[in-house]
Amino acid sequence: MAAAALVGTGAICPGQAVATGEPGPYAFAEGAETVDGARSNVEGHRLIPGETYKSSLPRGGRLYYRLDLKAKESAYVSATAVPRLGTRVSYADGLEVSVQDADGNNCSPMEAQEARFGASESPRPITATAARRTGPAEPSCAGAGTYYVLVERTSDPESSRGAWALELRVASEPAVRMTGATEPPRTWDSATPAPPTGERKRRAGGTSYHTARALGNGVWGDSVTPGETRYYRVPVDWGQQLAVSAELGTSDGLRRGTADPATRGTGYVSPGLVMTLANPVRAEVEDADTAYNGEQKSAALEPLPPVAYENRFATADAVSAMRFAGWYYVSVHLNPEVAEKFGEAPLELMLRVDVDGDPLPGPSYAGSPRPAEEFGVTERDAEAARRGESAARGEGGSDDDPVLAAVAVGGIGTGVLLLGILGVWTLTARRRAAGASAAASAPTSDAPVRAASGPRHRR
Known part of the structure; x- marks a missing residue:
């Protein structure tokens, strides 16, 4: 089914060219x-x-x-x-x-x-x-x-x-069940936090809010093609403070022969990279951009307040937008003019994500949001960030999965990908059949089965 959906929708892997006008x-x-x-x-x-x-x-x-x-x-x-x-x-x-x-x-x-x-x-x-x-x-x-x-x-x-x-x-x-303060918090730490350090782990971003790749604290790597927009999502609970920065790698187009030395490899594109943060209802919180000249460049969001229900009463848009707990979306766009100056090859991208603070109790709602669990962070959300799952059907995104890594850079054809998927399905089906046979012959237990989902607002 997943393979059929991939072919039937004409899915485009990161790094794959798209015809003009499509x-x-x-x-x-x-x-x-x-x-x-x-x-x-x-x-x-x-x-x-x-x-x-x-x-x-x-x-x-x-x-x-x-x-x-x-x-x-x-x-x-x-x-x-x-x-x-x-x-x-x-x-x-x-x-x-x-x-x-x-x-x-x-x-x-x-x-x-x-x-x-x-x-x-x-x-x-x-x-x-x-x-x-x-x-x-x-x-x-x-x-x-x-x-x-x-x-x-x-x-x-x-x-x-x-x-x-x-x-x-x-x-x-x-x-909410009980009306509280109608003013935003008066004080919060507005200092720029130190960005996370360490080796980056590769997680390929999605192409929309629906396929955005989940990220947690850490340093994350991807690649982005000129003209492409990549989507990521970060769970931020009540009382937590989010900081995000993006770094664009150097261009090696000339060394790889993908740019004409007479016309490319030098220049200046402004802005070259645009990064936008949106809250759970997709309202823009903040954006940042940077010019690009072939050398490494970075862009960082301005310091943001901790998530609080009372932020909605603030006059500043960036503060007011931090009014919900839930999934916050980071989109990164690479200007297509970068291809004219430095070649069409993907550039390396690095995201530094920091979610600071322990979760706090949220407001007591007098009903259920729609969609369900829209304004909160569950244990399932926290696990999705640890695993790097896509928003679409909870697809996994293991950092070290060689198949996903190949897809992320567009390095394998659709036919090879489908064969690999079919092979995984076959192996999984055989293991499930063996497991079912073993379970049928095993003695039964009276131990209760715990629900898979955890409590809300706790990690």
């Missing part, structure tokens, strides 16, 4: 319903909290979708736009998202709800998130009823006229 290698959520946006709010397709959808955003488009919300639930709608690779985008190109009431009022006017391609002017997945929040400090958009999601594309007249693929995701956060 859809970017963004792995959309499996089973996501495809919906059309409406020109009028009254015709908008209903979006259900906890679900993910696929849609399309035309140039200059204004599309509506619909939400039916309870009186005491906060809803977060993220929109990820995926332009075709090789198409032209400008600094100002991007998208805006808003949640509105029946009178057209914006439910969260003070929060960032837009995304731009920015100075890199590179076609890549970009995400904007809007919210309808409830609580004593949220006087607008109160009450149960129908709300409307407006997704708008802002375009430069000279940029690509083609439609962008669009992914929509809705998350619902229940109200």
Whole structure:
């Protein structure tokens, strides 16, 4: 089944070239319903909290979708736009998202709800998130009823006229049982922490939020091709503080003969690398970038506060975004102009991840979030980070797995990969059959079976 899915979706291994004008290698959520946006709010397709959808955003488009919300639930709608690779985008190109009431009022006017391609002017997945929040400090958009999601594309007249693929995701956060402070924590350690040191362990990033590779504390290695965006995820619990930095390796294109000495191997690309951190509802927390000239370069996120429910009342976007425990997403994009200056070969990437502090008890919610376990860290999440699992179906990512390492650098063909997968399946099936036979002949036990999942908010 996994092999068939790999072939049927035309999956692209890291380092594998993508033809100009083809859809970017963004792995959309499996089973996501495809919906059309409406020109009028009254015709908008209903979006259900906890679900993910696929849609399309035309140039200059204004599309509506619909939400039916309870009186005491906060809803977060993220929109990820995926332009075709090789198409032209400008600094100002991007998208805006808003949640509105029946009178057209914006439910969260003070929060960032837009995304731009920015100075890199590179076609890549970009995400904007809007919210309808409830609580004593949220006087607008109160009450149960129908709300409307407006997704708008802002375009430069000279940029690509083609439609962008669009992914929509809705998350619902229940109200807390007891109302606490409505101000953010006044003090926190804003000093830049010392980055982790030691040998890097290879973990290949994914191509979307859905295939993001799990990382914990440590030094992690990967490779990134010009024009490519790599995704990673880090579990951060209540009370914990996250720090991330990225380092791009030197280019050896000239030594390997992959660049023309007359025109390549020298130059300056700004920005060459763009790193973005997003919170569990995919709202941007912070970003960092660095220029590239063929020599090693680094980019680090500014110091961030520990995760706290009260951060949502802060005026600074980066502090307000650290309002949830859960999976935080790191995306790293390498500007395609790097290929023009230094060759098309992948460059080595190193991520230094530090999650500091012991987990603290989180807020007592008066209900369940959607998706389930969205705003918290479980033992299963912590184990996924230790194992380096992909977000898609909990796929493993052992640092020393030779098959995964080969896939990570695109060093083997699909046929060889499928043969290897089939071989593993055959061996696994034989072992399971032998185990079942042995179990059938073994004496039974009256010992109780413990649940596999651990308690929430503990490591």
